[in-house]
Amino acid sequence: MLTNVTAPLTLFSYRIRNLMNETPTSYSLLIMHNGDIYAVRDPYGNRPLCIGRLIPVTREDREKKRSETEGWVVSSESCSFLSIGAEYYREVLPGEIVKISRAGVQTLDVVPRYRERDPSAFCIFEYVYFARPDSIFEANILLAPLQCGIQYVEVLCKNRYVGRTFIQPNMRLRQLGVAKKFGVLTDNFVGKRIVLIDDSIVRGNTISPIIKLLKDSGAKEVHIRVASPPIRHPCYMGINIPTKEELIANRPEFKDLAGYIGANSVVYLSVDGLTSAVREGIKHFKDQQNELNGTTALPSSHSHCTACLTGDYPVELEW
Numbered sequence: 675m676l677t678n679v680t681a682p683l684t685l686f687s688y689r690i691r692n693l694m695n696e697t698p699t700s701y702s703l704l705i706m707h708n709g710d711i712y713a714v715r716d717p718y719g720n721r722p723l724c725i726g727r728l729i730p731v732t733r734e735d736r737e738k739k740r741s742e743t744e745g746w747v748v749s750s751e752s753c754s755f756l757s758i759g760a761e762y763y764r765e766v767l768p769g770e771i772v773k774i775s776r777a778g779v780q781t782l783d784v785v786p787r788y789r790e791r792d793p794s795a796f797c798i799f800e801y802v803y804f805a806r807p808d809s810i811f812e813a814n815i816l817l818a819p820l821q822c823g824i825q826y827v828e829v830l831c832k833n834r835y836v837g838r839t840f841i842q843p844n845m846r847l848r849q850l851g852v853a854k855k856f857g858v859l860t861d862n863f864v865g866k867r868i869v870l871i872d873d874s875i876v877r878g879n880t881i882s883p884i885i886k887l888l889k890d891s892g893a894k895e896v897h898i899r900v901a902s903p904p905i906r907h908p909c910y911m912g913i914n915i916p917t918k919e920e921l922i923a924n925r926p927e928f929k930d931l932a933g934y935i936g937a938n939s940v941v942y943l944s945v946d947g948l949t950s951a952v953r954e955g956i957k958h959f960k961d962q963q964n965e966l967n968g969t970t971a972l973p974s975s976h977s978h979c980t981a982c983l984t985g986d987y988p989v990e991l992e993w
């Protein structure tokens with residue numbers, strides 16, 4: 675089976691290209707046409723999209739036909755592949771139009787960005803909040819080891835089967851969300867000082883009941899470290915981040931955030947800290963892969979959207 679070859683442009687791929695020229699960002703598309711699948715990622719690569727290979731399921735089959743591909747699948751997150759017997763094959767690149775047919779995986783075209791000098795703009799919040807830790811983005815696995823010298827224990831037991839609290843539509847549901855979402859592992863922290871790491875603080879409603887829960891359950895002090903910078907701007911690329919006024923980082927309470935949420939201290943990661951951690955992770959993973967494969971590492975050219983943190987949007991806003 676042929677894979678990854680460049681195929682000649684067809685009328686249909688010209689139509690997709692035309693659509694992409696009209697819509698600079700932020701989408702991933704899967705189109706079925708005449709029995710073929712077209713996987714399309716926006717030129718800024720703001721949203722993720724990757725291709726998986728369906729492999730033989732039983733051990734006997736796998737040993738017999740290790741290199742055989744039984745079919746192709748496409749997903750925004752590679753973590754979904756394992757549960758259907760597929761393995762990660764590769765990412766769809768920013769602006770790429772991929773055709774998947776009986777001839778295999780073929781690149782039809784790579785559509786340039788609106789302004790050619792613009793860098794790509796993969797949503798950095800995929801790393802912070804949205805994606806599952808076992809997903810692969812930009813050839814990078816999300817989960818990184820924690821190295822801080824402080825004893826690591828779990829203090830909360832998270833119910834993973836309820837929705838995400840910050841995207842619940844009203845305050846009552848968000849508050850109920852917190853109550854439904856956590857139990858406490860009291861034996862691990864009674865009488866101790868806790869440094870609690872949260873991925874982000876959006877409105878500031880979720881964290882204070884958790885701090886109260888921990889203190890009521892016996893924690894001596896609760897210090898908050900936030901693994902992303904303060905969110906100050908709305909997202910116009912499809913993520914339900916509230917209006918500027920609702921964001922805690924824009925409210926007067928932010929001046930004494932620790933006091934407002936009932937913590938002993940709060941420290942955020944800087945924008946540079948976040949982007950360099952992500953890019954370092956990508957480089958590290960690529961170096962490892964290259965060492966395994968005996969190849970030479972290519973310099974990383976990944977760039978990220980940080981608009982909700984900096985107000986610097988990947989494309990000009992038009993109203």
Ligand code: SF4
Pocket residue numbers: 720796797798799800908909910911912913979980981982983
């Ligand atoms: S504004 Fe924030 S949430 Fe929206 S795409 Fe950019 S980084 Fe992601």
